[in-house]
Amino acid sequence: MNFDFSEDEKLVRDQTARLLADECDSKVVREVLEGRAVYAEGVWKGLCDMGLAGTAIPEAYGGVDAGYLALCLIAQVLGSKVAPTPFSSSVYLATEALLLFGTEAQKQSLLPKLASGALIGALATTEDPTELDAQNIKCTVRGGKLNGHKFAVADGGIADCAVVLARGDAGPGLYLVDLQAAGVSRTNLDTVDPTRNTARIDFADVSAELLGTDAGHGMQQLDGIHDRAAVLFAFEQIGGAQAALDMAVAYARQRFAFGRPIGSFQGLKHMMADMYVALKLAESNCYYAAWALATDAAELPLAAATARVSATQAYQLCSRDNIQVHGGMGFTWEFDCHLYYRRSNYLALELGGMNVWENKLVNALPSAA
């Protein structure tokens, strides 16, 4: 047993951290937050130039095949910097969908471009503000043509291609769609986290190709994609949680009130100790899930749901109480507290809310655990 990342994996993490320290400070995040940019194109290009979008893609498809453990650590760094890039949509979702279910031809044609960043991918599922369910998918594919709309798609305004959940002749399926094609119209949306591009997409007779060959199993396939992506998102979440906790601790050490640093008051100390505990539990669950993801272990569904639920809890707590530690200053636009608060709430809902993941967890729980 060895419960730690390798030196090579940590090296990739450190290189990613150096890139983002230089290229992705809060000024860059605020360019997107305040609408002067749709996403941080320079950061995305920097990540792709380092080959990071192809981290888990085999060399045969143009990737660097550095494995999922390395990808987990990259995700953690991206989360800590609240990076406004389509990395998660393109790498954790679209790429994983292709790797899991794509035909050889689909993989050959798309993966090299996703690996290099020449193409940005997205996953389009949600059609209204209710929990995703096979019953309420109204997008249809008939005779290879997609019609309908998606209510909110992460990175939908900047993606070049998407995996779209739609109802075909055999039931719900996943379809590959070129978002530059005729009949696609997109509207960028205002969300609780404007640092992540989110768009409504309307499809009118748009060419769509079934992902893989297994029609009518879209919901099960989506579960498979979500289980894998949940681990990577969870690493983004603990990265963000750590950054929010660090920010709270730094402020509590230097801010004085009543003639002493506010971090010396137990009311705040204990709050930050609880943030640390939540983060530590989530981090350890993420490590275990990383192992399950990297080895395709049978434990993956339970490990992924556990990492997802505890990382969501940790990020929500740390980002919320970071504002509390800062007092009034934490509620200003000027301080960065709200960047974490916004992102934590966005990530808590992408892939489905707490209720969905708690249910997945209990479904996967051995009854004799």
Next chain:
Amino acid sequence: MDFNDTAAEASFRTEARDWIQANAPKHLFAALSSSTFGGMNTGDEDPLQAAKKWQKKKAEAGWACLLWPKEYGGRAANPIQSVIWNQEEGVYGKLGGMFIIGQGMCGPTMMAFAGEDHKRRLLPKLASGEEVWCQLFSEPHGGSDLAGLRTRAEKEGDEWVINGQKIWTSGAQYSDYGILITRTDPTVAKHKGLTMFFLDMRSPGIEIRPIKQVNGQSGFNEVYFDNVRIPDSQRLGAVGDGWRVSLTTLMNERLAIGGSIATGFPELNSLVQSLPISRDKAVNDAGVRSRLADWYCKASGLRNTAARAISALSRGETPGPENSIGKLVAGGMMQDIAKYAMDLQGFGSVVNDPAIAEGNARFQAMLLRSPAVRIEGGTDQILRNIIAERVLGLPDDMRADKGLPFNRIPTGN
């Protein structure tokens, strides 16, 4: 990152499993398995004798105190082998409960500070369970504020004379030896005037009184010292260096109890698989599922955090204060789970008779014992202070006793 056994680990596991299979006291299996929290069930057998018998058998075959050097009765095994042993020992591991304080805390302190002749004479008997040790730290006036302790040690020739009172001493009533922290100089700041000793618990002048606890049991004692004499050769560390010596003990306390700490989750999970509510199994209720998921995340997070600590330990790193989270999370969680599990059973769950209550009254036992988990070995509040100050680096609290000689610190009476 790899959760599977290496070839060497797998062969160690087989060796351990085979030995346990051939030697374990199987007649105790059913009784031990039905033990509830805070009480060990050994059926008709005396618990202390049953525990000593198993420990002796293990020691003779080299399966006691696996991490200790061989000359002190151990196996010189590595931390992962020790974890594998614990997994394989399973329910029989409960028999080791009476030795945890001695082997987990007193032993390492002796190893670091006692003279070689004492170590060779005493540690093998501690490892084999022939002699039981206790830890005499807490006092009525020195609990969370441990360094505020008042038990005096005064030098007379080659001996020290001890007067005062300790409290919350687990197992004092059946202990042969103890490690004792005392105040040797009340005129200097409180952390500076302390000195540590070990002593024979049958020394004249020691009186032991059991404390009746909330759950009706008496695992803890008050220990009174009336002119008890200890040879200077039984001093651990320098005079005035007792605080530093005690930190060795307390650091090992975290290790001794951190990894395997009970949460109540497996019991709750087994309950909800069959318990009916609203004409369905409880596990199908949305509210129950949400609680179950949350608690599973915590239990699993603790297990995985312990696994990380063991990996760090096997790389030669010292486990730090971050391992304080184990007891902090598990204590409150068990209390909540006990209350919730009883709530799901309705009014009938007020019955605390193991003969008729669900699962030998396992949740009732947790309800009535778990408050102590949140206090013993560092209260929830002290643990949060430790995390805040020593892990996160937040400033120390303002202290009214800072820099004052011990005998000038306000006492409130």
